[in-house]
Amino acid sequence: GQQLNQSPQSMFIQEGEDVSMNCTSSSIFNTWLWYKQDPGEGPVLLIALYKAGELTSNGRLTAQFGITRKDSFLNISASIPSDVGIYFCAGQRINYGGGADGLTFGKGTHLIIQP
């Protein structure tokens, strides 16, 4: 199945630093979502984006939906130890039937924070 191009694959940063990751796709999505997954658990929704160009914040997290509908980025400011984990972007296809559709995921960004 299709996967989104997510980068970087991993990041080693110092506590307090800002983090930036992004996703690109060859296809258009009408919704972009960002999730965090801890080992052995299901993904937890961080931010959802619905409109091209939309910029949304959730605490120290900020995400934007690209104008072309083919990309998105996630920024984390002032990282803390609990930010450690794997971050996934996910795009949702346009469903003209009006219902929800399955998600296409990026390959993930593994965030490691050094105290």
Add this chain to the structure above:
Amino acid sequence: GAVVSQHPSWVICKSGTSVKIECRSLDFQATTMFWYRQFPKQSLMLMATSNEGSKATYEQGVEKDKFLINHASLTLSTLTVTSAHPEDSSFYICSAPGTTHTYEQYFGPGTRLTVT
């Protein structure tokens, strides 16, 4: 909030046997649920869409006769891995759309399947 549970959280079975995994929406109803599979250190891959009261739709390359899906009620979808083999060992995760924003999906905690 939209809470999704799965049972069991982990299961070990012998090759050739079948295993059933349950996915429940605890505080909301879900006419649609989704099943994903995640191999170690990889991303989530959509397997199928579970539709309440009708047949599931499967993604390309997923064997519908091997991965049986039943969405018998508005709060329960089940995935049965039939005649399991070691290569079916994976992390199976379900999700359901939220009720406020149907484009937001909430995931269960996952089920770790190990086939010996």
